[in-house]
Every structure is written in structure tokens, then in C-alpha cells.
Amino acid sequence: MSKRNAILAAATRLFSRNGFKETSMSDLSRMTGAAGGTIFHHFKNKEDLFLNILKDVQETILSAFARHKETMAYGNGLEMVEGVISFYLQLAGEMEDQFLLLHRHYPYQMAETNDLCRSYLESVHNCLLDIFEEAVSAGVKDGSVTAASPRNTAMLLFAMVDGVTRFNTYNLYHAASLYQDLIRSCRNILTRETSPDPM
Amino acid sequence: MSKRNAILAAATRLFSRNGFKETSMSDLSRMTGAAGGTIFHHFKNKEDLFLNILKDVQETILSAFARHKETMAYGNGLEMVEGVISFYLQLAGEMEDQFLLLHRHYPYQMAETNDLCRSYLESVHNCLLDIFEEAVSAGVKDGSVTAASPRNTAMLLFAMVDGVTRFNTYNLYHAASLYQDLIRSCRNILTRETSPDPM
């Protein structure tokens, strides 16, 4: 592996596990075997290194879901939603560090002053919400799903699924046993036959 | 307000908005008007200051929910769950900084090596999960709620509600308009009449 990629890989792990400020360039230097100057030869500063990592995260997630979208073939919208959820859970398990990075606050703080950073984050979140919404809307059309607002429903599903993956990274709970209940709960949200709409 | 309390208040705001490492003692000194030495007169170091804040957060949240538990009187378990959820959302709005602090990664990282920190965090999370679970169990008993595992159901509800409050702190979405859909979705999760339990 090239030294540049080794730096990117180590930084992804350290930034996601320990945080951006908490990771020093000498930590990176020690972990990769690269001299201090070498890191700054490949990346103009620490922030630029972080943005390159975020770029990789965005590209990886977008392409993974694009591939999923092509290959998936479900009977109806409800099954499509469930397929998206389990794909999300599986991906979050495989790319633990990258998802953990997106669960940190630093990227969102940086996004307030850095347009490139904000565009990466918006791109990822829009991608995820769009694919949830698309599946919900398909379900509404074919009658397998009941939802007043597909976008809001997508956000609630995303909040719940993402919250469960977060439980795993915090070490307070073991969330793996929640997966079956999670899928069932999502189905309940989506398949209420009568939408009484009180008030 | 005493200088000690001013330091605690300013540190709560700065740690939650900007992060622990990102907040310097000179920032705190500037914001409170207290000299550097004064901060270390009241708290033996930066970590001790953080732990005192976490202690306050824990006490505030626990007493708020204890008060809610005393005063609440609902017709059935389902209404009780909905009452807990709206109380949680209201509290998260009133105590934005404290909840934001709990959404950061730093406390959970510190909990890995600091027993006191871990006990504060576990105390808060157990309190929240317990009150959700209690309401769900009450609903199962009086027939207003259907749930295979009250604990797992409580965790899923918590994950969803907490995820929505998180959407507000990240500035990508405006989550306030989600509240009605959130309550409706929770009701759907809880009131599925038939639990077909396939497989």
C-alpha cells in the first residue's frame, strides 16, 4: 500500500475512534511509519487530510447504495424498505470507522464554515434519505405502505435505524439483538391499515 | 452568581457546543472573567471540571423525570408512553446544552477509562430506558400496547426519539415538523393489534 493510502487509512481510524483534535500528527506518524514531513507532502494540512477522508467516505457510501439500488428487486415497496434497512445495517457493520466518523460532531461543526465539508455531508444524508423515501413512495404507490408524508416517514425510519447503529458504537448496550424488533417496528410504522388521523 | 457556578455554566455551553478538547481554559477564563488560577482553585483539573458538569446533567435529568413520574396520570399505558415522549422532547428543548453534551462522543470515550464518568452516563441512560420500559409494560398489562419485549421496544422508541432530537442539533434538517409524525409512528409501533410473528 502506498504511504498516502496508509496515512488515509490510519487517519480514518484515529479520527473516527479518538476524534480530530484528539489525534495528533505525531500519532499518525507513529502509526504509519511516515515522517512528519511526508504527511504534509501529501496533504497540505490537517483539515485537508480530513476532507480527503470525508470525500472517500462519501464516494464509498454513495457507490454502495447505487450498487444496491441496481441489484435490488423486491415484490413491493414494503419489502424494498426492509431491504434498504438491512443493507444499511450490514454496511454500517462493514464500514464501522466511516460510519462512526459521520456520527461525530466535528464534521458538522466544520461544515458550518467549510462549504466543501458541508457538501460532502449533505450529499451522504440526501443519498440515504432519498433511497428511504423512494422505497416508501413505491410502497405507497403499490399499496403495501401507508404513509402521510413519505419524506417525513423516511426521516423517522432513518432516525430509528441510525439510532440503533449508534447504540452499538457507544458501549452501553448490545444492539445486535434489536435487529429483529427493529424490522418489525418499521413494518408497523409502514403498514397501519387505517390512518384515522384524529383531530 | 458565584464564580464557580459561572465557570460551570460557561464550560457546559462551551464543551457541548465546541467540544472538550476544542475548549481551552483561556476560553473559559475569557468568557467568565475568572483568572486562570481561579478555575484550578475550584476544580483540580479540566477532567474534574468535566465530571462536575456531567454530575449536574445527571442530577438534573434524573430529578426532572422523577418529578414527571410523580405528576403524570394517564388513562392507559399507551398514553403514558406518549406523555413520556413529549416530556422528553420538551426537556431536550429546554436543556439543549446538557442534551448536546450527552450526544457527543467524548463522554463515552472517557467512560471507557473513568468509572465515575461511566456511572453518570449509565445512570442517565438507565433512567431514560426504565421510564420508557415502565410505560410500555403498563400498556401491555392494560391491553393498550402490544410489545413482545418491553425492554427492546423501549430501546427502539428511545433510539427514534433521540435520533429526531439529534436532527435538530445537526443543522441539516429542521426536525420540529417531525413531531406529529413521530408520535403517530410510535403509536403504530405499539398498537399493532395482531402480532403475526412469522417464522
Next chain:
DNA sequence: TATAAAACCGACCGATCATTCGGTTGGGCT
């Protein structure tokens, strides 16, 4: 093999950090 560019090195720099310490202030007690 000659040459230029890219990769790499590590000593060095100024800035900033958390923390220390000797000294000052002011309110409560006798």
C-alpha cells in the same frame, strides 16, 4: 546511464495548551 520529478525524511519553529505558584483581597469570626 542521465535527469527530473515525486516521495520521503527528521530536525526545527512559533504558538498554544493545561497546570503551577507566590501573592493579594475580602468577608466572617473572636
Next chain:
DNA sequence: AGCCCAACCGAATGATCGGTCGGTTTTATA
């Protein structure tokens, strides 16, 4: 008044940080 102790101050300190720079090695090309 005299005393004490907690609250408070701010200059000083050593460590660590992100980043620079002049020079060496490796690689690609011809």
C-alpha cells in the same frame, strides 16, 4: 483590631501541537 481561610489573581512553565524546510532517496522516463 487582629486573624484566618477561601476566593481570586496573573505571570511563568514545560510539554505538545500543527506546520516548515533543506536535503536525501526512490521512481519513472528517455
